[in-house]
Amino acid sequence: MGKHSVLNSLSSLLANTIVHKILVGKTSKPESTSHLEFEEIEYRSQAIKKSRLYNWNDKDVSILKGEITKKIENKFKNKYIDVKVSEDMIRRLIDEEIALLLKR
Numbered sequence: 001m002g003k004h005s006v007l008n009s010l011s012s013l014l015a016n017t018i019v020h021k022i023l024v025g026k027t028s029k030p031e032s033t034s035h036l037e038f039e040e041i042e043y044r045s046q047a048i049k050k051s052r053l054y055n056w057n058d059k060d061v062s063i064l065k066g067e068i069t070k071k072i073e074n075k076f077k078n079k080y081i082d083v084k085v086s087e088d089m090i091r092r093l094i095d096e097e098i099a100l101l102l103k104r
Contacts, residue, residue, distance in 0.1 A: 001053070003054050003060075006050055006053050006054060007060060007063060007064060007067070008067065009050055010047055010050045010051060010064065011064055011067035011068045011071060012071060013043050013044075013046050013047035013050060014043075014047050014064070014068050014094070014097050014098070014101070015067075015068045015071035015072045015075065016039070016043040017040055017043040017044045017047060017097060018068070018072055018090070018093045018094065018097060019072055019075050019076075019080070020036050020037075020039045020040035020043065021040050021093060022083070022085055022089075022093070023036050023080070023083065024036045024037055024040065026083050026085075044097075044100075047097075047101060048101060051101045051102065056102055061098060061102070064098065065094055065095075065098065068094050068097075069090060069091070069094065072090055072094075073090070
Protein backbone atom coordinates (compact mmCIF):
# COMPACT_ATOMS: atom_id res chain seq x y z
CA MET A 1 0.00 0.00 0.00
CA GLY A 2 1.46 3.35 -1.04
CA LYS A 3 1.76 6.35 1.23
CA HIS A 4 -1.14 8.16 -0.48
CA SER A 5 -3.41 5.16 0.02
CA VAL A 6 -2.38 4.85 3.67
CA LEU A 7 -2.99 8.59 4.12
CA ASN A 8 -6.53 8.20 2.77
CA SER A 9 -7.20 5.16 4.95
CA LEU A 10 -5.70 6.88 7.99
CA SER A 11 -7.89 9.95 7.47
CA SER A 12 -10.99 7.72 7.38
CA LEU A 13 -9.98 5.92 10.57
CA LEU A 14 -9.25 9.17 12.41
CA ALA A 15 -12.48 10.75 11.16
CA ASN A 16 -14.43 7.76 12.48
CA THR A 17 -12.55 7.92 15.78
CA ILE A 18 -13.48 11.58 16.21
CA VAL A 19 -17.09 11.12 15.09
CA HIS A 20 -17.57 8.33 17.64
CA LYS A 21 -15.87 10.41 20.34
CA ILE A 22 -18.34 13.24 19.66
CA LEU A 23 -21.32 10.88 19.54
CA VAL A 24 -20.43 9.41 22.96
CA GLY A 25 -20.95 12.86 24.47
CA LYS A 26 -24.05 13.68 22.45
CA THR A 27 -26.04 10.44 22.50
CA SER A 28 -29.40 10.40 24.23
CA LYS A 29 -29.34 6.60 24.48
CA PRO A 30 -27.26 5.42 27.43
CA GLU A 31 -27.27 1.88 26.02
CA SER A 32 -25.37 3.16 22.96
CA THR A 33 -22.49 4.64 24.94
CA SER A 34 -20.48 1.46 25.46
CA HIS A 35 -20.79 0.49 21.78
CA LEU A 36 -19.70 3.96 20.64
CA GLU A 37 -16.76 3.92 23.07
CA PHE A 38 -15.69 0.50 21.80
CA GLU A 39 -15.86 1.73 18.19
CA GLU A 40 -13.80 4.82 19.08
CA ILE A 41 -11.10 2.65 20.66
CA GLU A 42 -11.09 0.21 17.76
CA TYR A 43 -10.77 2.92 15.09
CA ARG A 44 -7.97 4.61 17.07
CA SER A 45 -6.11 1.31 17.43
CA GLN A 46 -6.28 0.70 13.68
CA ALA A 47 -5.15 4.28 13.01
CA ILE A 48 -2.13 3.87 15.27
CA LYS A 49 -1.09 0.72 13.41
CA LYS A 50 -1.45 2.41 10.02
CA SER A 51 0.38 5.55 11.14
CA ARG A 52 3.50 3.52 11.91
CA LEU A 53 3.91 2.44 8.28
CA TYR A 54 5.44 5.77 7.20
CA ASN A 55 7.09 8.92 8.49
CA TRP A 56 4.74 11.89 8.28
CA ASN A 57 6.09 15.35 7.42
CA ASP A 58 4.29 18.66 7.96
CA LYS A 59 2.81 18.59 4.45
CA ASP A 60 1.38 15.10 5.07
CA VAL A 61 -0.11 16.22 8.38
CA SER A 62 -1.69 19.24 6.72
CA ILE A 63 -3.25 17.05 4.01
CA LEU A 64 -4.38 14.60 6.68
CA LYS A 65 -6.10 17.35 8.68
CA GLY A 66 -7.92 18.58 5.58
CA GLU A 67 -9.11 15.10 4.64
CA ILE A 68 -10.26 14.34 8.19
CA THR A 69 -12.17 17.63 8.35
CA LYS A 70 -13.98 16.90 5.07
CA LYS A 71 -14.89 13.38 6.15
CA ILE A 72 -16.19 14.48 9.56
CA GLU A 73 -18.26 17.29 8.06
CA ASN A 74 -19.66 14.84 5.51
CA LYS A 75 -20.66 12.36 8.25
CA PHE A 76 -22.52 15.02 10.23
CA LYS A 77 -24.09 16.49 7.11
CA ASN A 78 -25.37 13.17 5.73
CA LYS A 79 -25.60 10.61 8.53
CA TYR A 80 -25.88 12.45 11.84
CA ILE A 81 -27.89 15.48 10.74
CA ASP A 82 -29.46 15.96 14.17
CA VAL A 83 -26.06 16.35 15.90
CA LYS A 84 -24.58 19.85 15.90
CA VAL A 85 -20.84 20.28 16.36
CA SER A 86 -18.79 23.46 16.08
CA GLU A 87 -15.89 23.73 13.66
CA ASP A 88 -13.66 24.75 16.56
CA MET A 89 -14.47 21.54 18.41
CA ILE A 90 -13.74 19.48 15.30
CA ARG A 91 -10.39 21.24 14.77
CA ARG A 92 -9.43 20.77 18.42
CA LEU A 93 -10.29 17.06 18.35
CA ILE A 94 -8.37 16.58 15.09
CA ASP A 95 -5.30 18.27 16.61
CA GLU A 96 -5.60 16.10 19.75
CA GLU A 97 -5.89 12.86 17.78
CA ILE A 98 -3.00 13.69 15.46
CA ALA A 99 -0.82 14.70 18.41
CA LEU A 100 -1.65 11.42 20.11
CA LEU A 101 -1.05 9.45 16.95
CA LEU A 102 2.19 11.09 15.87
CA LYS A 103 3.42 12.13 19.32
CA ARG A 104 3.77 15.76 18.19
